Amino acid sequence: MNHSSLGSRLPGLARRGFIIGTGATALALAAGCGTGGSAPGAKDDGAAGGTPKRGGRLRAAFAGGGANETLDPHSASLFVDAARAKALFDKLADFGADLSPLPRLAARWEPNAALDSWRITLRKAAFHDGRPVTAEDVLYSYRRIADPKQAFRAQAALEPIDLGASRAVNASTVEFKLKRPYAEFPNTLAAFGAYIVPKDADTFDRPVGSGPFSFVSFKPGSSLLVKRNAAYWDGAPHLDELEFVVASEESARVGALLGGQVEYAHELNPATARAHEGQGKITVVRLRNSAMQGFVMKTDRPPFDDKRVRQAFFLIADRKELVDGSLSGAGEIGNDLFGKGSQYYAAGLPQRTQDLKRARALLREAGAEGLKVTLDTAPVATGFIEAAGIFKEQAAKAGVTVDVKVGNKDTYWKDILTSGTFASYRSGPMPIESHVSQRLLTGSPTNATHWRHKDFDELYQQIQSTRDDKQRAALYDRMQRRLHNEGGFLIWGFADWIVATAPKVRGVAKEAPANTLDWARFDKIWLA
Incomplete structure (x- = not known):
């Protein structure tokens, strides 16, 4: 079979995704595969399906990026980009199911006493051409990402590193010098x-990585074919070949799966999943806590510069109604805090519920009876328009008039950073530390709530200067209690991310949220 034939039969482009990393870029990451090397607590279909079996080609359908697609892993932005990068390359670490960092190419890491210098010891691993992965490759890669002439997404994450002062101690040891103490540097x-x-890589038409699969052929906007890397440091894949094919519309991906043209379909909507679940033709996998859903209130602008108004809006929301109505029940309720299920999440705080009487009282105290607000939204993510309509009805019961304004989906994320006062919001998983540093500090690049408090910034710095995990957890709890009481994020739910496979596919992790190690673990999948 011509490896690009399926892609040509399912042409097109889809840039649907959700926000991760910063609140300004529609991005790509979710679905999960893995048994060996999986995050703690991860389960898989193969647990009851016998011993993994080697062989065969798995065909995986994703929405694509058109004829300008690249295999440069530093340029990844869509789900398909990230899945392909993960097949061909490795990072020093990746996130476990609770969004804590797990070693990958880094065998271990160790900070100095001041937490402003970290030594990374590399494991023995090789690129596809047989060259060992060395400290020089690591420094080259990070300096390439940090190049200000480029627009690579990871630049912001690498900002704390002083790459000029960082060095290769020897072939297997990197010393990263930081600009400030950073206890959670492994993030x-x-x-x-x-x-x-590799340290000489500047083109990626035939990429050489250290990942579980090696390059065979690529047709941008159509398909990528890769083959088993028998020498992979984390164990050779069970599959002989993996083919990523582009199918823009959800209906095309599901049709290809039902028709036997692919064995894996990425990104199903809840209604499709319900229609096919339990029918025996496909297996539906729901990845919990894969997208935070909510609204943002600008805390420096009327009416939300009064914390009593924000508190009233927390109490207006009927979270179950929002999850059921806008996500078709494919998710779970939130508690106005980011990172449910993640390391350091303040799970002990009482679950907030709707209380219209108290909401009305708070609005009266704030002199905001008869309040009218505009809710900005756009069709940029599943459930946005529906959730806005549901909240409008809920607010009316508290005497608040909400005018839903549907904006330009192409500029929405940029627009809501600076414009308006109240807007729909979504985010993929990331460590709570990353959410705070990117969205809640005075200088954060995507501070959509305009939460700017010097004492809060200082608390973050105290956390990053604290070596002890338990002490950091106590400080994070303090931080989250404040956000829960008076922050600008009204987080009403956490959406499932849904993928589907042919019944013969085994090894798909069920408890791996998007953006974690066991997402897209095609090296741990097999065909029964």
């Missing part, structure tokens, strides 16, 4: 797009 090693490439 940077796991950052989206922070892949390690």
